[in-house]
Amino acid sequence: MVQLSLEKHFEEIQILLKLYGTLKLPRSLKELSFKNPSDKLVHAIAAETVTPEKAIHLLPFKVTEPDVAQAISQLEEITDKYKASVTVGN
Numbered sequence: 855m856v857q858l859s860l861e862k863h864f865e866e867i868q869i870l871l872k873l874y875g876t877l878k879l880p881r882s883l884k885e886l887s888f889k890n891p892s893d894k895l896v897h898a899i900a901a902e903t904v905t906p907e908k909a910i911h912l913l914p915f916k917v918t919e920p921d922v923a924q925a926i927s928q929l930e931e932i933t934d935k936y937k938a939s940v941t942v943g944n
Contacts, residue, residue, distance in 0.1 A: 855881075856903075857910075859925035860917065864932065871936045882933040883926070891930065897923045 858867050874881045883891040900922035903910055910917050 855929055856925050859929040882930050896926050
């Protein structure tokens, strides 16, 4: 989903959030047991993601550590809003 966030495919993210919820798959860092993911953690994950040998460099555009960190943070926000809207809707 981070790649979808990088590519700004937000409708697809919404579809996957619902599917992941149905399948009981983690949708965020919080659901991966990182209670309050810090900026430091997000940047560490992003830095590892863009090391030279990673497949992320096969994307048709340049991807940097700040880009990935922003995409992760944005995805966390989208996921939080989605979960809040589903909770309110129940």
